Amino acid sequence: MGTTTQPDAVPEPKYWHLKTVLSDALDSEFEVGEILPNERDLAARFGVARATLRQALEQLELEGRLQRRRGVGTTVAPPRFGVDVGAGVHVWPGAPDDAWQTGECEETVPPRAVAALLDAAADGDEVHSVRRTRMTHGQPVATELLYVPRSSVPGLPAETLEEPSGGSARGRAVLRELWRLELQGQERTVELGSARADDARQLDRLPGAPVLVVTTRYVAQGTTVAVGVSTYRADTCRLTFADRMPEPQAAAAESTPSERERAHGGRHRTGARLSRR
Amino acid sequence: MGTTTQPDAVPEPKYWHLKTVLSDALDSEFEVGEILPNERDLAARFGVARATLRQALEQLELEGRLQRRRGVGTTVAPPRFGVDVGAGVHVWPGAPDDAWQTGECEETVPPRAVAALLDAAADGDEVHSVRRTRMTHGQPVATELLYVPRSSVPGLPAETLEEPSGGSARGRAVLRELWRLELQGQERTVELGSARADDARQLDRLPGAPVLVVTTRYVAQGTTVAVGVSTYRADTCRLTFADRMPEPQAAAAESTPSERERAHGGRHRTGARLSRR
DNA sequence: TCCTCCGATTGGTCTTGACCAACTCTTATG
DNA sequence: CATAAGAGTTGGTCAAGACCAATCGGAGGA
Numbered sequence: 001m002g003t004t005t006q007p008d009a010v011p012e013p014k015y016w017h018l019k020t021v022l023s024d025a026l027d028s029e030f031e032v033g034e035i036l037p038n039e040r041d042l043a044a045r046f047g048v049a050r051a052t053l054r055q056a057l058e059q060l061e062l063e064g065r066l067q068r069r070r071g072v073g074t075t076v077a078p079p080r081f082g083v084d085v086g087a088g089v090h091v092w093p094g095a096p097d098d099a100w101q102t103g104e105c106e107e108t109v110p111p112r113a114v115a116a117l118l119d120a121a122a123d124g125d126e127v128h129s130v131r132r133t134r135m136t137h138g139q140p141v142a143t144e145l146l147y148v149p150r151s152s153v154p155g156l157p158a159e160t161l162e163e164p165s166g167g168s169a170r171g172r173a174v175l176r177e178l179w180r181l182e183l184q185g186q187e188r189t190v191e192l193g194s195a196r197a198d199d200a201r202q203l204d205r206l207p208g209a210p211v212l213v214v215t216t217r218y219v220a221q222g223t224t225v226a227v228g229v230s231t232y233r234a235d236t237c238r239l240t241f242a243d244r245m246p247e248p249q250a251a252a253a254e255s256t257p258s259e260r261e262r263a264h265g266g267r268h269r270t271g272a273r274l275s276r277r
Numbered sequence: 278m279g280t281t282t283q284p285d286a287v288p289e290p291k292y293w294h295l296k297t298v299l300s301d302a303l304d305s306e307f308e309v310g311e312i313l314p315n316e317r318d319l320a321a322r323f324g325v326a327r328a329t330l331r332q333a334l335e336q337l338e339l340e341g342r343l344q345r346r347r348g349v350g351t352t353v354a355p356p357r358f359g360v361d362v363g364a365g366v367h368v369w370p371g372a373p374d375d376a377w378q379t380g381e382c383e384e385t386v387p388p389r390a391v392a393a394l395l396d397a398a399a400d401g402d403e404v405h406s407v408r409r410t411r412m413t414h415g416q417p418v419a420t421e422l423l424y425v426p427r428s429s430v431p432g433l434p435a436e437t438l439e440e441p442s443g444g445s446a447r448g449r450a451v452l453r454e455l456w457r458l459e460l461q462g463q464e465r466t467v468e469l470g471s472a473r474a475d476d477a478r479q480l481d482r483l484p485g486a487p488v489l490v491v492t493t494r495y496v497a498q499g500t501t502v503a504v505g506v507s508t509y510r511a512d513t514c515r516l517t518f519a520d521r522m523p524e525p526q527a528a529a530a531e532s533t534p535s536e537r538e539r540a541h542g543g544r545h546r547t548g549a550r551l552s553r554r
Numbered sequence: 555t556c557c558t559c560c561g562a563t564t565g566g567t568c569t570t571g572a573c574c575a576a577c578t579c580t581t582a583t584g
Numbered sequence: 585c586a587t588a589a590g591a592g593t594t595g596g597t598c599a600a601g602a603c604c605a606a607t608c609g610g611a612g613g614a
Contacts (some may be wrong), residue, residue, distance in 0.1 A: 013596080013597060013598090014597075015597080015598085016484060016485065018484075038564055038565080039564075039565065040461070040564085048598080048602065049598060049599045049601095050599090050600085050601095051598070051599075051600090052596095052597080052598060052599080054285065054565090054566090055597085055598095056563095059471055059485055062469065062471060062487070063469075063470060063471055064468075064469070068564095068565065068566095069564085069565075069607080070564065070565040070566060070605065070606045070607075071563075071564055071565065071604080071605075071606035071607030071608070072542070072563090072565080072607060073562065073564060073565075073592080074564090074606080076567080080468060082466060102609085110612070113359060165325040187517070187518070188517070188518045189359060189515050189516060189517045189518070190467050190489070190515070190516040190517075190518070191339075191341075191489075191511075191515040191516065192339065192341070192469060192487060192489060192511040192512070193340060194336055194339060194340055195566075206566085207293060208293065208336055209294075210339070210469060211488070212468075212469060214465070229387060234468075234469040237468070238466050238467070239467040240464070240465070240466045240467075241464070241465045241466070241467070241518055277581085288605090289570070290566080290567060290568090290602085291567075292567075292568085315593075315595080316594075316595065317594085325568080325569090326568060326569045326570070327569095327570090328568070328569075329568060329569080330568090331595090331596090332567085334595095344578095345594095345596095346576085346577080346594085347575065347576045347577070347594065347595040347596060348575075348576035348578070348593075348595065349576080349577060349578080349593090349594065349595080350577095350593085350594060351594090352597075378574080382564030432586055440612065483596085485592075486561090493595055531604080
């Protein structure tokens with residue numbers, strides 16, 4: 001019972017089939033930013049329960065194809081934008097308005113996992129910490145917590161800590177400006193996580209939203225002098241890492257910033273099958 | 278209504294509260310590999326509908342804390358293991374049995390997104406492609422598709438293509454051995470995706486399972502000569518990137534391979550509150 | 555003109571109940 | 585003793601319905 005009408009080999013889940021149908025429709029019949037019919041209508045139109053429809057929508061949202069907001073509706077999300085995370089050169093076109101916003105410095109006890117990475121801090125020790133937020137395309141895409149054990153920066157006047165550079169800067173630049181740390185290198189890990197309540201609020205997402213957690217270990221003099229934990233919105237970001245990339249000649253200029261090709265194909269025609277009414 | 282008994286500020290969703298309760302229980306009362314009570318029991322025990330319980334379990338599975346298998350049960354997952362992805366040195370303890378398994382070379386039309394990255398292939402062109410699988414800790418953690426346009430390796434005897442190195446090797450090593458390509462550098466992007474049916478099968482997961490998609494762009498002579506698309510299980514893997522990391526003296530030897538600390542704290546006591554019966 | 559309030563709309567949460575599919579273990583059978 | 589057939593267990597899918605919470609827009613009042 002479907003449109004493909006296979007013999008009946010493996011009964012594909014309804015929501016899975018629904019997802020592919022919607023996905024195709026998204027490509028062919030909708031514009032970015034366009035608003036879909038509401039869930040109750042869609043469910044009725046496909047002859048499924050709302051829960052089933054929602055299962056498909058959830059998948060699509062996870063893939064960054066949709067954006068849902070309570071009280072508003074479900075809209076077609078723009079393609080993910082590349083967010084440079086590596087230490088190397090910018091290669092993928094970065095957003096023109098990509099900027100970090102640095103908060104105030106505090107004294108906190110870092111999470112256990114962070115403490116384990118810091119050579120100079122025992123479990124339970126308080127360390128300096130700064131919260132930062134990364135804005136791109138007019139929206140927050142990441143929050144970061146930077147942890148610097150006191151012993152990494154002994155005898156630093158509190159003044160310096162209260163007055164950060166105030167503007168955009170890469171993590172290592174902040175470490176230099178705030179604490180005059182000169183780094184030798186860094187090491188990063190990326191993993192999937194779900195947003196904690198505080199991070200979710202800053203990212204304008206609901207708690208539990210999928211995020212990419214980037215843990216950076218800053219190294220100087222052979223020891224880990226700082227650790228940064230960045231939380232990126234997984235639905236809108238594609239992290240890019242470049243290590244000693246020679247500037248590509250032609251390929252780099254192939255398209256303008258924001259509107260990059262999507263992960264697995266993506267065109268934007270127009271039509272009117274699923275459109276309103 | 279809850280255990281925390283806040284005044285009643287923001288009514289925390291039930292499944293969210295449930296998730297934290299379960300998460301704590303996982304830390305304090307269960308061993309890795311232990312099997313939880315079944316969903317119907319758990320739901321009854323917490324006085325919620327099974328659907329609600331499942332919402333909490335889904336979150337925990339997404340975070341890599343649980344593993345669920347139909348017909349078997351829900352088990353406590355081991356901590357994520359770090360999987361080295363960068364071009365640099367191994368720093369995080371890699372698994373002793375980490376190995377790539379290279380398949381046969383075929384001729385395929387790469388997905389549009391890949392073609393867009395390949396300088397030497399127009400949309401629709403066939404290119405060489407090799408499927409590879411990465412095994413770690415006795416299970417498949419990633420599948421990869423390597424795309425090499427013919428013009429990158431003109432006039433290569435088919436023999437070479439049919440007989441890969443047969444064993445473990447990093448991506449660039451494969452490119453060298455298979456096609457004698459010497460690379461200048463590479464660039465990677467990481468994004469969240471959901472497993473396609475074929476990848477899911479290879480990863481022993483259900484279609485739609487969350488994966489980390491690593492797209493690697495191999496560069497030689499200033500052009501992109503190959504593109505690799507790796508699909509990592511997001512629930513079991515933590516990708517690590519190291520660029521010119523100086524070997525840390527003490528910190529590197531702090532713990533033995535597999536059993537690393539978990540992302541946000543994690544100890545393993547024993548108890549018996551939720552345990553069977 | 556500006557503001558506030560209220561109601562309609564939309565996605566988010568939760569319940570109950572049912573059946574399906576993968577798996578394990580027991581039991582019957584050769 | 586090995587194998588096959590069932591039965592029972594467990595997670596996966598689906599339905600139908602109810603209510604909650606965020607949002608937006610218009611009506612009404614200052």
